[in-house]
Amino acid sequence: MVKLHQIEEIDAFIHTHEFAFVYISQPDCSVCHSVLPKLKELLKSYPDIVLGEVDGAEIPQVTAAYQVFSAPTLLLFINGKEYIREGRFVQFQKLAFDLDRFYTVLKKA
Template sequence: MKQIEELTSLNKIEDFLQQNNMSFLYISRQECSVCHAVLPQLRELLDHYPLIRLGHIDANVVPEVAAAYNILTVPVLLYFIEGQEVLRKARFIHFDELAEQIEKIVELNK
């Protein structure tokens, strides 16, 4: 499964986005049952994209992430290319649709 990097501050999030051309942020909370179901599916999907790095933020550990990235619910998936957000999914994620969208974005950025 795709490796995941724990990001525990806004500075670490910003560094992660700057250091990786293509990056995915997964924002969750420990007590969120939907979050626990989404993460393994996301990791499996991103296995097909070795150039996309995956970072995880626990919104309980980094509460300021909500204001910094306009997050109203969890889980939230944010896909960045060169530090710019290109895709956002929240709460109930349709993985077939997400896979198609990621594929299109990756193809456009080759």
């Protein structure tokens, strides 16, 4: 997992990695603290997906730049384009299904 500390780092992270997963949280968010370990565990099945963590309190511009309205917000970018967006209460079964679908199709291509 890569910690991102500036809005420019987020943009560079998204455009540097084929599969860039951006996790946006807030320090006082109890849901954020419970979702992150589950997300890390899920992403172990997808070795090409790189996880970047953003503290929304540290980078308040992230809300406007990526239209983030709740914490946590999970964004998957593939080749710089957003494909998955999950917010607040993450349905991990659906997320796993969506990740598998995109990952499998694009890795075969």
